[in-house]
Amino acid sequence: MKHLSEKTKIFVETASIEDRILSCRNNKWIGYGQATKIMSKLDEMIIYPKNHRMPNLLIVGDSNNGKTAILDRFKKKYESYVDEDISVVNPVVYVQAPPEPDERRFYNAILEVLFAPTRTSEKLDSRYLRVKRLLEKLRTKVLIIDEIHHVLAGAPAKQRKFLNVIKHLANDLQICIVCAGTKLAFNVIQSDQQLANRFEPRVLPRWNNDIELKRLLLSFETLLPLQKESLLIEPSMVNKILSMSDGLIGEIAKILELSSIEALKSGEEKITKDILNNIDFLSPLDRKKKFIT
Ligand SMILES: Nc1ncnc2c1ncn2[C@@H]1O[C@H](COP(=O)(O)OP(=O)(O)OP(=O)(O)O)[C@@H](O)[C@H]1O
Ligand SMILES: [Mg+2]
Incomplete structure (x- = not known):
């Protein structure tokens, strides 16, 4: 589990699945x-x-x-x-x-x-x-x-x-x-x-598709309690997360929280494009549209 920070790795090795799910909901801090x-x-x-x-x-x-x-x-x-x-x-x-x-x-x-x-x-x-x-x-x-x-x-x-x-x-x-x-x-x-x-x-500023965003996703990945590497910095994953989040860190955090919970519940143990497509999440833009219509 080289993709995890030392602390998360120990947690993943020792915690129950329920505790891992709960920990996805905790606010993380990333010093971007x-x-x-x-x-x-x-x-x-x-x-x-x-x-x-x-x-x-x-x-x-x-x-x-x-x-x-x-x-x-x-x-x-x-x-x-x-x-x-x-x-x-x-x-x-x-x-x-x-x-x-x-x-x-x-x-x-x-x-x-x-x-x-x-x-x-x-x-x-x-x-x-x-x-x-x-x-x-x-x-x-x-x-x-x-x-x-x-x-x-x-x-x-x-x-x-x-x-x-x-x-x-x-x-x-x-x-x-x-x-x-x-x-x-x-x-x-x-x-x-x-x-x-x-x-x-x-x-x-809002997040763009650049090295800073990749660094942010990489840091998030070290903190998500998943056994397998999701490769969030793979270009199509970056694009997907960026467009869903509208470039806001709060939305990125929410997307990763919901997806890692899904990854744990399904036994997949990593975030995939399928999971991103299926989480119960509306992008800020879609939320606005829904409100207007
Ligand atoms: N440094 C960070 N590392 C990890 N997650 C973060 C970080 N900063 C913000 N977040 C995530 O983004 C969410 C929103 O952040 P925050 O509440 O600071 O926004 P804000 O700019 O104060 O928004 P508002 O103007 O609506 O008050 C946080 O709840 C957290 O999930
Ligand atoms: Mg605030």
Whole structure:
């Protein structure tokens, strides 16, 4: 079983078929090129010395193409801990932007992830101060705001106000801010000249039929608990998976999950073109068509 990573190989040799099926459903992590580059940028933020112009990052990509997966991995890498003075340190705080640019809900989102109480009657200024003090006390280095394109769901004046809050927090606390969202997020940040200057954009493009995609499929293959090699990088398999997935990593992961389960149930022990043709999967394009008709 040379096609498997050492850990997967041991698992395949020892686990029951039921456990192997279950493991197909677990999210995998593959450090593909752009994800690794973004991760090292994020790592730098953790040790970046405080100054009045901290680096900020904007991760842009289509839905289902790996933005949150990177942020989640980063957050898990820097879990909160208790230091020698018995104070809690929380280096990375992750929140989602509220569904519209609402300052109050944004502070609440931060307070909630920090398990701090939220009071409906509390004034905005006081909420802001509490958020600021908490992030200072927890020695937070990076504040992540996912789904930042939600800001566009509000009137321009509200949008500006919300972006000013982000600027204010970043300046006041001298922390790094990481925003992520769809292409619309790009417009959000570009709408404010100061933010546009301060946020370095990083794009997660859709996958194409190139060496990067082959590397990704090769990495997936080392993690799928199948006894036989599927040869996912064989050109017709690559084409098939690419057209089914519409170039989105989330769809690729789903296709491989369903196919490996089928490969295990059927006893085939490898993903074949027949299996790919027969799994219960609609490509994103077909899903859209089905919705329209
Ligand atoms: N690095 C990775 N390795 C393996 N699988 C991945 C990776 N990144 C993403 N995936 C797969 O793609 C799925 C979708 O990724 P993710 O949730 O990060 O997308 P997203 O860009 O945040 O989408 P949305 O804009 O809809 O929130 C994940 O659930 C996972 O199955
Ligand atoms: Mg996401």
